[in-house]
Amino acid sequence: MQSLNKLSDDQGSSWADHWQPLLDFFFQPSNSHTLALIRIFTGSMIAYIHLVWMLDLEAFMGPHALVDNAFWHALHREQVLDAKWTYLALVESMPLIWAHEILAMVAGLLLAFGLKTRIVSILAWFLTLMTVHRMTGMLFGLDQIVIMLSMYLCLGRSGDSWSVDAWLQRRSSGQIEQPEASWSNTFATRWIQLHLCVIYLFGGIGKMRGDMWWDGSAMWYSAAAYEYQSWDLTWIGYSPMVASILTHMTVFWELSYCALIWPKWTRPVMLGIALMVHGGIAIYLGMITFGFMMLVANLAFVSPKLLFDWSLAFSKASRER
Amino acid sequence: MRNCPKKMQAFLLAIGSLHMLGVLAEPLRFFSRSEVAVAPDFELLAETMQTYSQWLYLDHGYFFFAPNPGPGRLIRCSVQPELESEDLSSSQGLQIQAEAPAETTLPDKLNQRPRLLYHRYLMLAEFYNSRFAPSHISAESMKDTEFAARWAQDWVMYDRLQASMMKSLKHKLGTGRVTLSRLERSLPTPYMVLHEKVPLNDPRLLDVLPESFPDPTVQELPAEKLKEPDAKPQ
Known part of the structure; x- marks a missing residue:
């Protein structure tokens, strides 16, 4: 009788009920702590990226740029007509370029601090996108990750926690209350997670096409690349077995990330390996910024509640000290 | 909520x-x-x-260190100082080159700091090398019109990039004649580094890449002509 009732329930269930798990996946309201932490690091990195462009700005943009506006137009408008567009490819005035970069850096800082977060998140993303489009030939994975994260931050309410906005809100209302859970936080976080899965999947597929990732020598040849080396990793050559295991572990971790990051019992393992891989890239291969931002992107898989609990424990420990 | x-x-x-x-x-x-x-x-x-x-800058292949870790690509920039003399040759636009050329390499690990700035130049050197097209191709290759058209387009783009970079470097480094060379740093084997103690920045690992390839049709023709008379009985 029970099974008959169940069958009748199933038949009577609406089309929307079947989609409910998917809708919950994208729209179940959640707190903003995960996005807030990603916002702090991404905003700081945006400010740092623009600061570094400014260290040699004349070489990167303007009339004396290494890749000048004429070449930019030849590449993006004459050879092929692509959709990369930036007003910076039209500007030759150094004061205007300086103003743009300073504004972008300030927007990054404001994003990190969470002041007028809704506006500055869009501004920081847009200004950085304009710079990125102009800097053809000088970009790498860092720019891809920063643009990705800042774009998805525009969707969520990352300013609801750990921000000047939240502090001002609390001060004006005179209440200490938890920020309201919102569907847009979940929605933004899900897109970061899915995009990250795509990145690792194709990163793994790309490596599978190379014989060095199969014969176990890729770790050595990455360590032996003088241009990338920041700390000596050539000692790894004394143990070909370790080098080979690390090589294969990297490939299989990247390939399986999109599947194994979701179950609760494999997630800590995948995040732990992410910490090792990107920490290694940051320390040994000199890509501190890129390695760091990949770890920041991985934060999307840490629940807001866990981060909030950690922050409470941290502040309690600080007070007791 | x-x-x-x-x-x-x-x-x-x-x-x-x-x-x-x-x-x-x-x-x-x-x-x-x-x-x-x-x-x-x-x-x-x-x-x-x-x-x-x-x-939206989403058009990436995400092939980090793939398919294989590759050799390092660099750019050597030489600046030959130009001394303008007061004589007739100068007034006709000719210049006398005197001092030895000053050289710098892009990227420059020692002088380009912080690391992110160095990495920008490293990417630029990779990009410059990736845009390379030889200054001429063989007569045989020219017969393939599609290939020849593609080469001509690539070479024009490479030439424009080279001109852009030379102009920028000349502005930065002062007057002089700037020339650019492409360098490639081979990846050493574990035996070379751990047993032969070859440092990763050993100059022997660094090669200057040619700007054009030898024309096989030009090289082979004389060799064939030389053989033909020998083959004939005297």
Whole structure:
């Protein structure tokens, strides 16, 4: 009788009920702590990226740029007509370029601090996108990750926690209350997670096409690349077995990330390996910024509640000290 | 608790699905190309989504250190000081070169700091090398009109990039004649580094790459001509 009732329930269930798990996946309201932490690091990195462009700005943009506006137009408008567009490819005035970069850096800082977060998140993303489009030939994975994260931050309410906005809100209302859970936080976080899965999947597929990732020598040849080396990793050559295991572990971790990051019992393992891989890239291969931002992107898989609990424990420990 | 209105959920999922196609389009196109064919389905997807994915800077293959870690690519920049003399040759626009050329390499690990600035120059050197096209191709290759047209276009682009960089470096480094050379640093084997104690920055690992390749038709013709008389009985 029970099974008959169940069958009748199933038949009577609406089309929307079947989609409910998917809708919950994208729209179940959640707190903003995960996005807030990603916002702090991404905003700081945006400010740092623009600061570094400014260290040699004349070489990167303007009339004396290494890749000048004429070449930019030849590449993006004459050879092929692509959709990369930036007003910076039209500007030759150094004061205007300086103003743009300073504004972008300030927007990054404001994003990190969470002041007028809704506006500055869009501004920081847009200004950085304009710079990125102009800097053809000088970009790498860092720019891809920063643009990705800042774009998805525009969707969520990352300013609801750990921000000047939240502090001002609390001060004006005179209440200490938890920020309201919102569907847009979940929605933004899900897109970061899915995009990250795509990145690792194709990163793994790309490596599978190379014989060095199969014969176990890729770790050595990455360590032996003088241009990338920041700390000596050539000692790894004394143990070909370790080098080979690390090589294969990297490939299989990247390939399986999109599947194994979701179950609760494999997630800590995948995040732990992410910490090792990107920490290694940051320390040994000199890509501190890129390695760091990949770890920041991985934060999307840490629940807001866990981060909030950690922050409470941290502040309690600080007070007791 | 802020909930998403039900009607908006379907709309957002539809938009999100299209966005995901934009994210997937470029890596799918990149990985579905071979030397003989391009997968038409992924090519169509990429072409459809390319305006969206290019403008949002989503058009990446995500092939970090893939398919294999490769050799280091650098640019050597030489500045030959020019001494303008007061004599007739100077007034005719000729210049006398005197001092030895000053050289700098891009990227420069010692002087370009912080590391991110160095990395920008490292990427520029990779880009410069990736745009390379030889200054001439063989007469045999010229017979393939499609190949010749592609080469001509690539060479013009490389020439323009080279001119842009030389102009910039001349502005930065002062007066003089700037020349650029492409360098490649080979990756040493574990035996070389650990047993022969070859440092990773050993000059022996560094090669200057040619700007043009020898023309095989030009080289082979005289050799054949020399052989022919020998083959004939005296």
